[in-house]
Amino acid sequence: MPRRILTINSGSSSLKYSVYEIGETETCLLSGKLDNLHLESRDAAIARFIDDLHKQNSLAGVTAIGYRIVHGGMHHVEPERLTPQFLSELRDLSTLAPDHLPDQILAIEALSKHAPELTGVACFDTAFHRTMPRVAQLYGLTRELADQGIVRYGFHGLSYSYLVQELQRQNALPARAIIAHLGNGASMAAVRDGKSVDTSMGLTPTGGFMMSTRSGDLDPGVVLHLIRQKQMTPDAVNELVAKKAGLKGLSGISSDMRELESKAATDPRAAEAIDVFCYQVRKFVGSYFAVLGGLDLLVFSGGIGENSPLIRSRICEGLSALGIAIDPAANRANAPVVSQPNSTAAVRVLPTNEELMIARYTNQLLA
Numbered sequence: 181m182p183r184r185i186l187t188i189n190s191g192s193s194s195l196k197y198s199v200y201e202i203g204e205t206e207t208c209l210l211s212g213k214l215d216n217l218h219l220e221s222r223d224a225a226i227a228r229f230i231d232d233l234h235k236q237n238s239l240a241g242v243t244a245i246g247y248r249i250v251h252g253g254m255h256h257v258e259p260e261r262l263t264p265q266f267l268s269e270l271r272d273l274s275t276l277a278p279d280h281l282p283d284q285i286l287a288i289e290a291l292s293k294h295a296p297e298l299t300g301v302a303c304f305d306t307a308f309h310r311t312m313p314r315v316a317q318l319y320g321l322t323r324e325l326a327d328q329g330i331v332r333y334g335f336h337g338l339s340y341s342y343l344v345q346e347l348q349r350q351n352a353l354p355a356r357a358i359i360a361h362l363g364n365g366a367s368m369a370a371v372r373d374g375k376s377v378d379t380s381m382g383l384t385p386t387g388g389f390m391m392s393t394r395s396g397d398l399d400p401g402v403v404l405h406l407i408r409q410k411q412m413t414p415d416a417v418n419e420l421v422a423k424k425a426g427l428k429g430l431s432g433i434s435s436d437m438r439e440l441e442s443k444a445a446t447d448p449r450a451a452e453a454i455d456v457f458c459y460q461v462r463k464f465v466g467s468y469f470a471v472l473g474g475l476d477l478l479v480f481s482g483g484i485g486e487n488s489p490l491i492r493s494r495i496c497e498g499l500s501a502l503g504i505a506i507d508p509a510a511n512r513a514n515a516p517v518v519s520q521p522n523s524t525a526a527v528r529v530l531p532t533n534e535e536l537m538i539a540r541y542t543n544q545l546l547a
């Protein structure tokens with residue numbers, strides 16, 4: 181029997197949803213987004229959302245809700261059925277992801293209240309990276325802090341899982357792959373034999389390379405300087421590094437790559453923000469080449485990775501020593517393979533689908 185699943189991917193101000201039917205085939209029956217959730221009570225907005233879905237008959241046959249949960253900490257890896265006990269553990273984990281988990285917990289509570297007949301399943305965005313070796317997880321801090329869970333977790337796991345499964349399905353996943361998920365949030369994973377061995381984001385999704393509004397990795401001294409010398413509160417520093425930095429902060433124009441590309445020829449600030457982004461991403465490609473001991477495949481995904489020939493070619497500039505050679509015509513066309521036939525490492529463009537991955541995991545758990 182095919183199963184119909186509502187997927188929920190909730191962020192700080194918006195909630196993406198879809199209804200999938202998963203059986204012999206996988207069909208997306210519906211998808212959409214609720215915006216401006218911070219403007220009113222989340223509970224009321226979600227009550228109305230469920231009511232609307234019922235009125236449109238969109239929940240007919242739906243038996244489960246799959247949730248993207250940003251952080252599973254050290255102990256939550258496999259998808260899990262939601263229980264009151266699990267929710268209280270999730271509340272304890274909120275200190276690891278204070279910008280994301282509280283909103284997701286509120287969404288779960290509201291949906292459990294307004295659609296109690298649906299079985300809830302949690303799918304963790306950190307899970308894909310729990311295969312990373314300990315050397316890739318540890319920060320150069322202390323054993324005590326590592327034991328308390330202050331380690332690299334990594335995110336975008338649902339996206340990476342989907343991309344790995346899709347590459348496997350296409351028989352296109354070699355041993356040593358680097359996958360770059362470049363969207364508003366952006367990260368990279370070094371993948372050996374389909375498993376994550378390193379990733380750019382860390383304890384939180386603010387780490388790694390620069391993103392649309394997040395700073396990426398910083399010298400820890402920078403944070404201390406902001407607190408001590410600039411008298412910024414921890415909340416103000418967080419607001420800066422998570423929401424006002426990255427492409428937005430450096431350009432002073434926009435967090436949106438498409439908009440920056442359109443202004444780069446006339447505004448040096450836009451050009452410079454793009455330069456820094458591509459430079460930082462390229463450095464991660466180089467370091468993961470070292471981690472993997474070579475490279476067979478580089479994959480671009482996410483809104484920027486899937487749609488921007490300019491950014492892909494700029495990232496790959498000067499990487500011929502790593503066996504990466506872009507085919508300009510294929511790249512301009514956003515073709516599935518954008519490398520030249522003689523490129524040692526294939527370079528692919530592959531659209532991601534986190535929602536489908538949530539539906540697959542939810543279906544598997546309930547099967």
Ligand code: AMP
Nearest residue numbers: 363364365436437438482483484487488
């Ligand atoms: P995502 O978070 O995956 O939806 O990605 C959003 C980012 O993708 C934004 O910065 C968009 O400007 C960027 N993006 C989408 N389409 C294009 C495009 N054709 N060229 C450049 N950037 C794009």
